[in-house]
Amino acid sequence: MYITVSTAVLDGVTPLESLRIIAETGFEGAELSLPHLLAVADSAEPEAQAEELRAAVDDLGLRMPQVHLTVAAVGSHDDEKRQADLATVERHIVLCSRMGIRVGVLHPVGGMPPTLAEYRLTEQVRIDSFARLAEFAARHQFVIAIENTMDPRGEETSAMGRRRFGSVIPELHGVIDAVGAENLGICLDTGHCHVQGIPVGEAVRQVGDRLVGTHIDDNHGQADEHLEPGRGTIDWAECVTALREIGWEGIFNLEIVPLRGQPLAAQVARLSSMLATARWLLER
DSSP states (O other), X not given: OXXXXXXXXXXXXXXXXXXXXXXXXXXXXXXXXXXXXXXXXTSSSHHXXXXXXXXXXXXXXXXXXXXXXXXXXXXXSOHHHHHHHHHHHHHHHHHHHHTTOOEEEEOOOOOOOSSHHHHHHHHHHHHHHHHHHHHHHHTTTOXXXXXXXXXXXXXXXXTTBSOOTTSSHHHHHHHHHHXXXXXXXXXXXXXXXHHHTOOHHHHHHHXXXXXXXXXXXXXXXXXXXXXXXXXXXXXXXXXXXXXXXXXXXXXXXXXXXXXXXXXXXXXXXXXXXXXXXXXXXXXX
């Protein structure tokens, strides 16, 4: 395993500046965050911006294997909205491939259908969406990583009760089985597991050899806080043990909320502390 961090960990900096600081801090790599992906995609010259980022990654001696793709309506019954979102994801995949990125994290969203009939329709629409994206991504040597979600904590309800699709790992396996594409896997978000009440080590073992990406973050089991490891109540020793058991050699990617509005020096000091903690966890 090697330690990476989302480029959005630093508040108020450009993608290039974030990569430079991440490299200078000592990280081996980075995940391109969704805000920074959109900054590239929505720029006046997205292809040129993508090439500039790829060159910077190479010059800095970093690896940038993973990106957080846009939150697309993959399970929406609004076909016009869904088609537009899928086209956006496809455009972003092309840009990410130009940047040398090979894994894109995507949420299995689809709302909270109020009836069983709508729930079943949503399931099929979601499968169709991921099948389309997997086929498109394969033409660019790109892998789609479906991220586990978590059930709502408010008054939101569905035909399944207070229950959101993808908050348990077998549902993600179900989508992958149904699509049958080799370039479709799972991104495990440790914080989502913990809020859901799934022991993170057990979640890792359930994902198994379909793990293709990680979002490493901590919380206290009640909200998706995106704290650095050790600031919440996740059993990190068990998590790392499970990752080693399944033979994971990819990224240990920190997806941590930034210190918004704080001086850059304070943010960089925190970043150094996060790296030291992650190294300690992996060396135990």
